[in-house]
Amino acid sequence: MKKGPVTIKDIAKELNVSVSTVSRALADNPLVKLETRNAVKELAKKYHYRPHFTALSLRSNKTKTLGIIIPQLVHEFFSMVIRGIEDHAYANGYNVIISSSHESYEREVIDTKALINGRVDGLMACISKETNDYEHFKEFVDRNLPLVFFDCICDEIDAPKVVLDDFDAGYQATKHLIGQGNTRIAYVGGPINLIINQDRMAGYNKALSEAGLNTKDEWIIHCDSGDYEDGRKRSERLVNSKEIDGLFAATDMLAIGAIKNAKKAGLTVPGDLSVVGFSNWSIGTLYEPSLSTMSQPGYEMGLKAAELLIKQIDNPDQMVNETVVLKSELIVRESSVSD
Amino acid sequence: MKKGPVTIKDIAKELNVSVSTVSRALADNPLVKLETRNAVKELAKKYHYRPHFTALSLRSNKTKTLGIIIPQLVHEFFSMVIRGIEDHAYANGYNVIISSSHESYEREVIDTKALINGRVDGLMACISKETNDYEHFKEFVDRNLPLVFFDCICDEIDAPKVVLDDFDAGYQATKHLIGQGNTRIAYVGGPINLIINQDRMAGYNKALSEAGLNTKDEWIIHCDSGDYEDGRKRSERLVNSKEIDGLFAATDMLAIGAIKNAKKAGLTVPGDLSVVGFSNWSIGTLYEPSLSTMSQPGYEMGLKAAELLIKQIDNPDQMVNETVVLKSELIVRESSVSD
DNA sequence: TGCGCAATTACAAACGTTTGCAACTCAGCT
DNA sequence: AGCTGAGTTGCAAACGTTTGTAATTGCGCA
Structure with missing residues (x-):
């Protein structure tokens, strides 16, 4: 045999x-x-x-494979992005290889380099919050390998990007809180080195100043992560102080952390404190009170990123360089509306 | 240039x-x-x-890549499995390519075949709940490609397997409920064609009969999915009937669905109904009441699966065929303990 | 001068494909 | 009988590597 x-x-x-x-x-x-x-x-x-797949690849110099680099897998948003990417990729005869950097710069570099030579036809990346140096991505571009950034992008590199209108989202969320009659509104956000968080906060500030409202330094909190425990700890003093009547969190988990604090301090949500989160995680519908939040169209983002990437692969000469901006929508639930 | x-x-x-x-x-x-x-x-x-990666692969007939086929990505358990796999794979110089079948038999077949020829050195698979035919996996084995099953396994195929002791987990969970003084205990489970659900239910039955307790047909519910909405709908009548004082759910989401029903019906948890879930999802700690559950060591499972697979790849002649059984641990929180 | 040996380098095959070009067969025609 | 051309098929190169073997060089020594 x-x-x-x-x-x-x-x-x-x-x-x-x-x-x-x-x-x-x-x-x-x-x-x-x-x-x-x-x-x-x-x-x-x-x-x-x-x-034989490898033989085919070698001959045609095409792997029909797209690389994805994301900071986290265990994350509803990124999972949806992947799903969007996969759907578009499969439909066009591409496979997908996912590398999760676990929010580590080092791992991101390793992963990028592992994909760099003849392993994938192109790459989609969302940079980790640790990342400040972009040499590994530059190398990718230098080899004429198509690259598309999504969500957490890197401005320094000339590549197509798919992002959420985080500024507008922050603006909408805050405006909604103002519309509910709240005047002392806090912001609890993720790592401020990420552009997305800068934008969300900028939207928050814009809405406040537009309404003639003030904020205070103590009402603005930056967390190292967007996690529940981080949010709970860091917002504890602020919530307990009872100074605020509204809170916009840049993550649903941060929002829930804050709500836990409120409950513990004997405050009612939304009665004493209105809260709006961000990302529309499924837990938001289950939690009590259910959580008002900003949608984050992960699936669409993935779809669009894959589309841009494949377009670039198919037309190597044509320098595509658009930035696609997706809109976020306010989802009103119990946590922000006192009747 | x-x-x-x-x-x-x-x-x-x-x-x-x-x-x-x-x-x-x-x-x-x-x-x-x-x-x-x-x-x-x-x-x-x-x-x-x-x-050049492809050239290397062709020459050595090794891709240094492992395939993973899972039913879902947006799933805490599977995400942890992947993380375990990745850690072991990276440490041994392997990359990983993940295909999510989205619980579709058809997609599972496509994915398996896509990986079959010279794309990966071996495969780890968790079958979808739709899958009843295993021809695509047989083809894999026929080509002497190493294959390891984890979690949702397929008994028909001779391959190493990593599973949870679902029987024991079901037994422990139910015994705990009995220990809390409950005597009329229901079971709400996932698709019963999956061995894991058969085992969990068998453990439930064992604990009951051991304690001399009875169950009824109406107290046993099989859901098509393990999702929240499915669980809420299907357990509504049972919970409203107030016939039961304890409930073991084969999924945390099913458990939360049941608890929502109980709350709506004016029952207190754990006062009127003690509930134990399954999988130890993070939402269990956030939910109110916090959810008692059975741990599901996804990380360890992934680690072990990767270990078995790489062992098999490195020793192609040696027919490894062990089944590793991991233990589940009871995690007691509020939902099952009335004081 | 010529031989052998060590040190260094080049050639060629192989992995599994695809594809331009050459080669072969055969029938039909002059 | 010989030429043409259509219909088939085979040869060989190429993709980027690695590796066994052959080739080249220069040196020491008889």
Whole structure:
């Protein structure tokens, strides 16, 4: 018995024809006699022949694979992004390889370099919050490998980008809180080195100043992560102080952390404190009170990123360089509306 | 200017040596003169030379890539499994390619076949709940490609497996409820065609009969999914009937669905109804009441699966065929303990 | 001068494909 | 009989590597 998978050679030998004939027959090339074509195809089917992926890639210099680099996998938003990417990729005959940097700059660099040579036809990346140096991405671009950024982008590099209108989202959320009659509104956000958080906060400030409201330094909190525990701890003193009547959190988890504090301090939400989160995680519908939040269209973002990337792969000469901005929508639930 | 990535050939040409010399120099082979070696390495560094992944794979017939097939990505358990797999894989020089079947049999087949020829060195799979036919996995094994199942396994195929002791977990959970003084205990589970759900229910039955307690057909509910909404709808009548004082759910989401029903019906949890979930999702700590649950060591499962797979890849002749059984632990929180 | 040996390097095959081109067969025509 | 051309098929190169073996060089020594 022969070991390993069936190759074109095996079929050729068994049929006493050359490999080129087999190759052509499988491609249904009319140059080869119908009889031969059928014989080849039959045998290929019998042996479950499947073209060797690596050989194909080497020949065509195409892997039909897209790389994704994201900071976290265990994350509803990123999972949705991946799903969007996958759907568009599969539909266009591409596979996908995902590398999760676990928010580590070092891992991000390793992953990027691992993908750099002939492994993927292009890359989609969301930079980690640790990342401040972009050399690894530059190297990617230098090799003419298509690159698309999404969500947490890097401004320094000339590449198409898909982002959320975080400024507008922050603005909408805060304006909604103001509309509910709140006047002392706090902001609890994620790492401020990320552009997305800068934008969300800028939107918050804009809405306040537009309404003639003031904020205080103590009402603005930056957390190292967007996690629940981080948010709970850091917002504890602020919430307990009872100085504020509204709170916009840049993450649903931060929002829930704050609400926990409020409950513990005997405050009611939304009665004493109105809260709006960010991202529309599924927990927001289950939590009590259910959480008002800003939508974050991850699926659409993934779809769009994949679309831009594949467009770039198919037209290598044409320098695409658009930035797609997706809109966020306010989702009103219990946590922000006192009746 | 030259296009595309630098190859060994480019370096060879520039240095007026042969490609083999360059190849050996880069491997630091003492056969080539130190001087030459250094010159080559220097140039390689200057041009950011990186070996072409596909070419390497073709030559060695190794992709140094492991395939993962899972039913869902947006799932805390699977995300942890992936993390475990990744950690072990990276540590051993392997990359990972993930295919999410989205619980679709069809997609699972497509994904498996896409990985089948020279794309990965081995595969780890958790079958979807739609899957009843295992031909695609058989084909994998027939080609001597290492395969490891985890969590939702397929008994028909001879391959190493990593599973949770679901029977014991179901037993422990139910026993805990009995220990809390509950005597009329219901079971709300996921799709019963999956072995894991059969086992969890069997554990439930064992604990009941051991304690001399009875159950009723109406107290046993099988949901098509393990989702919140499914669980809420299907357990509504049962919970409203107020016949039961304890409930073991095969998923945290099903548990929360049931608790929502109880709250709506004016019942207190755990006062009127004690609930134990399954999987230890993070929402369980945030929810009110916090949720008692069974741990599901996803990280360890992934780690072990990767370990078995790589062992198999490294020793192709040695037919490894062990089944690793991991234990689940009871995590007691508020939802099951009335004081 | 010529031989052998060590040191260094180059050549070529191989991995599994695809594809341009050459080669072969055979029938039909002059 | 010989030429043409259509219909088939095979050869060989190429993709970027690695590696066994052959080739080249220069030196020491008889």
